[in-house]
Every structure is written in C-alpha cells, then in structure tokens.
Amino acid sequence: MSRGHCILSHGFESGPDATKVTALAEVAERLGWTHERPDYSDLDARREISPVGDVPARLQRLVQRAGEMAARGPLVLGGSSLGAYISAITSLQVPVKGLFLMVPPTTMGPMPALDAAAVPISVVHAWHDEIIPAEEVIRWAGQRSARLLMVNDSHRLMRNVEASAQAFETLLRSL
Numbered sequence: 001m002s003r004g005h006c007i008l009s010h011g012f013e014s015g016p017d018a019t020k021v022t023a024l025a026e027v028a029e030r031l032g033w034t035h036e037r038p039d040y041s042d043l044d045a046r047r048e049i050s051p052v053g054d055v056p057a058r059l060q061r062l063v064q065r066a067g068e069m070a071a072r073g074p075l076v077l078g079g080s081s082l083g084a085y086i087s088a089i090t091s092l093q094v095p096v097k098g099l100f101l102m103v104p105p106t107t108m109g110p111m112p113a114l115d116a117a118a119v120p121i122s123v124v125h126a127w128h129d130e131i132i133p134a135e136e137v138i139r140w141a142g143q144r145s146a147r148l149l150m151v152n153d154s155h156r157l158m159r160n161v162e163a164s165a166q167a168f169e170t171l172l173r174s175l
Contacts (some may be wrong), residue, residue: 003052004074004097004175006035007066009083011103012052015041018104019079020080020157023165033076038065040083052082055111059086066094076175078168081131081155091117097175098122100168103129103155106136111147114140122171124164126153147171 006028008021016037028035038061044053062077069075077087078100085105089112090096098120106114123146125137134150141148149167151160 002034003032003070003172004061004076005036005069006033006076006078006172007062007069007087008035008037008076009035009062009079009087010040011079011081011083012044014042014080014083015039017163018080020164021078021083023161024078024100024168027165027169027170028076028172031169033172036065038062042080050109052061052093052109055086055108058082059089059111062086062090063093066090066096070094070096074175076100076172078102080157082108085114088114088116088121091119098171100124100166100171102157103132104137104140105132106140108122118144120171120174122149122167124149124157124160124167125150126151126155126157126160128153129155131155 010018016039046054074097076098079087080102084101102124123141
C-alpha cells in the first residue's frame, strides 16, 4: 500500500529522466510512495511564447494531473528550477502534503511571483547559482519557515544530487 504519490517536475530544457528528478523518484519508491515524472519538453520548445517556453501550459498540465492524483490520496510535489516554480504555484490550487523545491526561481517574467501553500516546504539552493540569486531564495524560504539547505554548487546542483535526495527523504519521512 502506497503512502502517497509524488509528482516530480524537471527543469527547463531537461526531461523526465534528468539526474535530480530520477534521484528523487528512487527515494520516493524506496519509502513506499508512488511517483511520476511528467515530460514538459514539448512545452519548453515553444520559444515563440517566451524564452523559457510555454510556462502557463506547463503549469496547467501540472495542475490538472496534480488535481487527479490529490483526489486519490496524499500528494507531494517536487521539482527543479522551472519545475520547482510550477510545483509551488500548483500547491495554491491543489491540496498537497508537502513541497520539495530545488533552485526555485522567485520570479518568472510576467507570471506571478513564487508563492506556495502553507505546507511543509523543503528547499535546496546553491550559493553560486548563476541564474537565481541565493539571497532571494533565502528570503523567500525564511518568510515561509521552510527547511533550507544551501550548498556549494551552481544552478544545476550537479555536485549535490545525493544531498538533494537526502533532503527529499527527510521531507517524505516527516509527512
């Protein structure tokens, strides 16, 4: 019997088999959670809409799927970068038990500023993120009393995949 379901969303110009979301899926499975990793690459390719593709359609795809899964039981959303952004925004529309956000953008062009439901939130961010300033994420996480892990890395978090997976495990075990 599953403890719940995790939807793990990849970052821009990445995919469902990306290193970080794959590591999170392995943690979820080991702890008895079902999981899925949607593919948003078709929407990321829509550069005629914005430099980061069709963000509203990406958000709507996650809201629809998350709504379906939340109706079945406990749901946790997680993601990296743009995947973290849409996960957090989705939590305002769909009931979730927790959020796991890796290098979340606090702004996304004309889209709403990063916001999230009042649920347990765990954030992993890089001190040397070249895209999203660490100070913005520290402030955002502090305003929500989120668990925050700052690592010596860049936006891709490639040196901290295992640390991210451990932080995700800590979140899932706390729910």
